[in-house]
Amino acid sequence: MPTAQNAFSRKYYYLGNVFTEPHKMHNLLKQNINKHISLSVNEMEEFCNLFQLKIIKKKTFLLSEGEVCDFEGFVTRGLFRVYHIDQNGFEQILYFAIENWWITDIDSFTNEKPSQLFIEALEDSEVLLITKKDKEFAYSKLPLIEKLFRVMTQKTHVALQRRMIDNLSKTADQRYLDFIEKYPVLYNRLTNLQIAAYLGISHEFLSKIRGKMASKK
Amino acid sequence: MPTAQNAFSRKYYYLGNVFTEPHKMHNLLKQNINKHISLSVNEMEEFCNLFQLKIIKKKTFLLSEGEVCDFEGFVTRGLFRVYHIDQNGFEQILYFAIENWWITDIDSFTNEKPSQLFIEALEDSEVLLITKKDKEFAYSKLPLIEKLFRVMTQKTHVALQRRMIDNLSKTADQRYLDFIEKYPVLYNRLTNLQIAAYLGISHEFLSKIRGKMASKK
DNA sequence: TTCATTTATTGAACTTGTTCAATGTTTTTG
């Protein structure tokens, strides 16, 4: 297995029982990066070679509470939920991640402290992972990577600010309608249990909202 | 007035009727930057000279809804609130900023679109402002500045994630107690109206919570 | 296919928080 020392020299990834050429798996990732910064072909190759594919079965965990999150991931297939369990045993879903989304516990990752979050695959999934070591290696070698993650973090932050305001100002009915409109793909791949945990309401109440809406049509 | 072209050559700032030496006003800012990155004395001077002091009277606005936010600010004196007004005319406070805190509408600033937020001084205040132009100038000249804002955005994001989880999982009583414990300084400088708008509850209900807690002691 | 598990719905009683209105208190400002 390659280490950080020769990270840029990686050519193939171990995937199940097969060694697979990275460029095929990395197309989604490259497209995603190109949205934010302009790397040369070589730089892009160097950076993407730092990622390693991991296959995660449905209902298994990429991260559990108490572990230090030493990776950042880019989802190439499947669906994850990132959630917290509070003192009363209730789950709050911080966000979902499907293809083209990034996942990590940014708090645990940056401060190298035990995570308070779970990251669980809700479908059979694939994710490209970069370790903290390799990410820092990239920061030092490729200055634009610093910009990439600054810009991405800014966007994520803006989205969370909007969600915060919506949660403070809107009723559950409205937040549910907003969710369907904003994330139709997620709506079709999630159970109402998951959606309720994201909206911050009980699933029974979500069911009543749905009933009310269905009868009004 | 100096422009971006000769921004690094600025020596003095116009402050009310007096020209003031920048290094005195910038000590707080420098300390704050030093917490995140290590700049040489010269680099620090260059960067800090891009900031311009602005004095803001109580109840006046640093930014209003509809304006494009073209600055990022570092508070050296006073207290601001950053808030949104929803369709029903209710205010949601996104955050407060006192000495040593940064303020901007990151959405409007990065995407150069009209702001949906107000930034209002709740006390007579002073803030060091850097324009978008000068900030980009700094990004290009001083690579560590890219890191500075990446790290700061990450921290802000982590804090907002925690608040999101708390808002989803805790009752207003508990959120109020948490607020007092976490921000005792703000608690002493804010009215209950402001605190209620931050917690996402009516000020009448906050008053009832306070009454209940007072009688229980 | 079948049985077990998970997910969804519904109702009744309850808790949390809102709204409106009235009243008192504090702060600001001329």
Place this chain on the structure above:
DNA sequence: CAAAAACATTGAACAAGTTCAATAAATGAA
């Protein structure tokens, strides 16, 4: 200082959302 404005408290009626329990429907694994 006095008047006005902003802030805080309280109660009663109401609305939003939870909890618990019972039941139905859908999904998954052997």
